[in-house]
Amino acid sequence: MDLQDKKERKPALSDKILMSVEKPARYIGGEVNAVMKDPSQVEIRFAMCFPDVYEIGMSHLGIQILYDMFNRRSDVYCERVYSPWPDLHRILKEEQIPLFALESQDPIQVFDFLGITIQYEMCYTNILQILDLSGIPLLAKDRGMEHPFVIGGGPCAYNPEPLADFFDLFYIGEGETSYDELFCLYKAWKKSGMDRKEFLRKAARVPGIYVPSFYEAVYHEDGTIADFHPTEDGIPARIEKQVAMDLTDAPYPSKPLVPFIQVTQDRVVLEIQRGCIRGCRFCQAGMIYRPTREKDVEVLKRQAYELLKNTGYEEISLNSLSSSDYSRLKELVTYLIEECGERRVNISLPSLRIDEFSLDVMSKVQDIKKSSLTFAPEAGSQRLRDVINKGLTREVILEGAGKAFEGGWQKVKLYFMLGLPTETVEDQEAIAELANEIAARYYDIPKERRSGRCQITISTSFFVPKPFTPFQWAKMYPKEHYLECAKTVNEAVKNQLNKKSIRYNWHEADVTVLEGILARGDRRLGKAILRAYEKGCLFDAWSDFYDHSKWMEAFLETGIHPDFYTVRERSLEEILPWDFIDAGVTKAFLKREYHKALEGKVTLNCRMQCNSCGAGKYQGGVCVENQN
Amino acid sequence: MKIRIKFRKYGVMKFIGHLDTMRYFQKCIRRAGIDIAYSEGFSPHQIMSFAAPLGVGITSDGEYLDIEVNSTKSSAEELQSLNAVMAEGVEVVSYRSLKDTEKKAMSIVAAADYELRIRDGYEPPKVDYEAAFREFFDGPKEVFITKKTKKSEKTIDLKKLVYGFRIFMEQDRPVFYLKVCTGSTDNLKPETVLEAFYAFLGEKLDPFCIQIHRIDVYGMQDGALVSLGEMGERIE
Numbered sequence: 001m002d003l004q005d006k007k008e009r010k011p012a013l014s015d016k017i018l019m020s021v022e023k024p025a026r027y028i029g030g031e032v033n034a035v036m037k038d039p040s041q042v043e044i045r046f047a048m049c050f051p052d053v054y055e056i057g058m059s060h061l062g063i064q065i066l067y068d069m070f071n072r073r074s075d076v077y078c079e080r081v082y083s084p085w086p087d088l089h090r091i092l093k094e095e096q097i098p099l100f101a102l103e104s105q106d107p108i109q110v111f112d113f114l115g116i117t118i119q120y121e122m123c124y125t126n127i128l129q130i131l132d133l134s135g136i137p138l139l140a141k142d143r144g145m146e147h148p149f150v151i152g153g154g155p156c157a158y159n160p161e162p163l164a165d166f167f168d169l170f171y172i173g174e175g176e177t178s179y180d181e182l183f184c185l186y187k188a189w190k191k192s193g194m195d196r197k198e199f200l201r202k203a204a205r206v207p208g209i210y211v212p213s214f215y216e217a218v219y220h221e222d223g224t225i226a227d228f229h230p231t232e233d234g235i236p237a238r239i240e241k242q243v244a245m246d247l248t249d250a251p252y253p254s255k256p257l258v259p260f261i262q263v264t265q266d267r268v269v270l271e272i273q274r275g276c277i278r279g280c281r282f283c284q285a286g287m288i289y290r291p292t293r294e295k296d297v298e299v300l301k302r303q304a305y306e307l308l309k310n311t312g313y314e315e316i317s318l319n320s321l322s323s324s325d326y327s328r329l330k331e332l333v334t335y336l337i338e339e340c341g342e343r344r345v346n347i348s349l350p351s352l353r354i355d356e357f358s359l360d361v362m363s364k365v366q367d368i369k370k371s372s373l374t375f376a377p378e379a380g381s382q383r384l385r386d387v388i389n390k391g392l393t394r395e396v397i398l399e400g401a402g403k404a405f406e407g408g409w410q411k412v413k414l415y416f417m418l419g420l421p422t423e424t425v426e427d428q429e430a431i432a433e434l435a436n437e438i439a440a441r442y443y444d445i446p447k448e449r450r451s452g453r454c455q456i457t458i459s460t461s462f463f464v465p466k467p468f469t470p471f472q473w474a475k476m477y478p479k480e481h482y483l484e485c486a487k488t489v490n491e492a493v494k495n496q497l498n499k500k501s502i503r504y505n506w507h508e509a510d511v512t513v514l515e516g517i518l519a520r521g522d523r524r525l526g527k528a529i530l531r532a533y534e535k536g537c538l539f540d541a542w543s544d545f546y547d548h549s550k551w552m553e554a555f556l557e558t559g560i561h562p563d564f565y566t567v568r569e570r571s572l573e574e575i576l577p578w579d580f581i582d583a584g585v586t587k588a589f590l591k592r593e594y595h596k597a598l599e600g601k602v603t604l605n606c607r608m609q610c611n612s613c614g615a616g617k618y619q620g621g622v623c624v625e626n627q628n
Numbered sequence: 629m630k631i632r633i634k635f636r637k638y639g640v641m642k643f644i645g646h647l648d649t650m651r652y653f654q655k656c657i658r659r660a661g662i663d664i665a666y667s668e669g670f671s672p673h674q675i676m677s678f679a680a681p682l683g684v685g686i687t688s689d690g691e692y693l694d695i696e697v698n699s700t701k702s703s704a705e706e707l708q709s710l711n712a713v714m715a716e717g718v719e720v721v722s723y724r725s726l727k728d729t730e731k732k733a734m735s736i737v738a739a740a741d742y743e744l745r746i747r748d749g750y751e752p753p754k755v756d757y758e759a760a761f762r763e764f765f766d767g768p769k770e771v772f773i774t775k776k777t778k779k780s781e782k783t784i785d786l787k788k789l790v791y792g793f794r795i796f797m798e799q800d801r802p803v804f805y806l807k808v809c810t811g812s813t814d815n816l817k818p819e820t821v822l823e824a825f826y827a828f829l830g831e832k833l834d835p836f837c838i839q840i841h842r843i844d845v846y847g848m849q850d851g852a853l854v855s856l857g858e859m860g861e862r863i864e
Contacts, residue, residue, distance in 0.1 A: 008638075008639045008716070009639065009640065009716065011640055015685070015747070015836070015839070016836045018643055018685075019643075019684070019685050019836065020836075024643040024684070025643055025644055025648065028640040028643055029640075030639075030640055030641075030715055030716050030717065031715065032655070032659075032713070032715050258655060260644045260648050260652055260715075261644075261648050262648070262651070308658075309658075309659065310659065311655065311659070312654070312655030312656060312657070312658035312659040312713070313655065313658075314654070314658070343658075344666055344672050
């Protein structure tokens, strides 16, 4: 097609607005590999939303997968929308311009679906912003025939209850499996002329789909849940999480979007496996993505080649949890180094165990002087690492660091959590001691073979218990306790011999408390989230914007006691708000793991021993390895 | 081998700034499979330089970048592969080889010309443009204006830095043509000239009321301004 013949897209925003906001490229669409369709030629228009700023949203792999998968259908047009930055938010409000999708620049209001991926709790007010600016009633019950169906997905959908008021539907699990069925129902419903509720009623029967308005929670006097059940016959009492069992042949975008401006993850992302065999007890991803499923290495090689060619990126990142556990990693990385070397492409390997192989790879693809090694021991003492089932030992860390130092590295980053179950002052101090030992290992190298000082950076975050983990019953602590923990570590660092080589960073504790409330909340929290948004809370994940006092006011005014959700220890018999979801791992397994944690007993990884977590029922991935 | 690429930037691409445009082209070159040369060292980068940065919001028919390649196909073939991987809003219009002795575009840029139009919805000053032009620019021997930079104020003579200035009417609205000194020293923005003209008319120029369009960029060759696109040769 001749370029001149193409009709120029008209932006939804005037030049004046685009010139007066920060980074107008966030709102114009038209990126390389953006899908352009004629909206009048499709039956379903789907607006896919990541409720955070463009640069974050564009870095998310899940959306790229679904965007590609939906747009392969000729009857669906999937477009994107991200949270307008506060500067544009103000203008859209003042000038009453409806929020629009990037591709067609059409208002979200005219779409059939608004799909929102919910990746972290701190984006909940941004979800309300999207609805508000789109002119969609914030409460699902107030929506009519002219409004899109709002559907949520992603990891936070494993406890959808705090958001139950705002969504028409949730999709629980991996998007690859049930959307075709949902779209099919939708098309039939659209032709039928029946009301909104009728579509939801049908959708509620689709595997993985949860329609909160068909369920009711009853509470005990103490505030805990007495019962949770469907309000109509034919609505399933339990929602099965969806799993794509054949990842090798599952749809994967070969032409991902390439943004004009730099985004957080500005590189090709190749997913090599889903799930994790390790079973760290704090980690939700390690539980809900079970069973671990690998992609075929030959397919990955082909995809890597195509992705680089179709994007023009000069960097490729291998994406998975604990990528060292991918069984053909060596073969894949060797291929990439050979293939990419010629194309001058960098390879980034997050979540890699530090050993001889990974150090060798890193020395080939990175500048040793500039790069740093990352360890995530998560807890300072071996006792506490056993509690959380983090397999990493002191010996392994020191050996890895030693090898790296001998190889020329000087920078080490260490990640820990504070506020873990059973944690004591000794465990906290052990963080500083471990850092000191690593530094000491560096200074063991004769002076003439090292250059200057090493740099050990400790970062701690505060632990937030998440649904579907063995720690889902664990209590949290008041804000003051978290800050006390950080102070203990800081003091301990100052007492170390190598304190000049150690730096310590920690986070604010306010946001931890809020994350804790929302993560394990129930549907009564909806009114507090709404109130917080009305008070102006937005971009809560951004420390510059987070306003703790407004949130606390919102809880107070809506009769919510934050402590009920955070510092209270839950009984193992309690009905938890997310119990109606079948996430694969059984409650019995989680209880076993919780007990073992409190006893400081480790659980072997899935390849060494099956621990009967429940994910075996999917009959695939690591659960059936070596069984043929 | 040195190659000069000329491209147009239009539509929403005008909102993509200079650095992002550079990154955009690095990826385009890879997607198009151009056999570009890389610098030596631990982190090799494509040998590529842009002639004159274009401000955000400005469209252009004459943007240039120079690259170095190990091998090349014909101009027609490379143009086709490049345009096959462009986003809407960028079109590559020429691909020519330069002599090895030829200087980089960015080092010889001397002038650029522009068209400035009043946007729809804004009213231009109601004056006799012909007379005003004669009085403001054409008549006087010197036209001094004060140019404010971040650090200082500088008095400059527009007669020395404006190489071409015309005002013509289209549907009763003025269109300003300006050819101005461009480059690292004595760089003059076209809107600075228009601002001075408005001030002369006793008006204040609202920066949002004009759409600036760059027509072409020129280098100095043997004492004359030559379009960067006329240098070098088509590869057959």
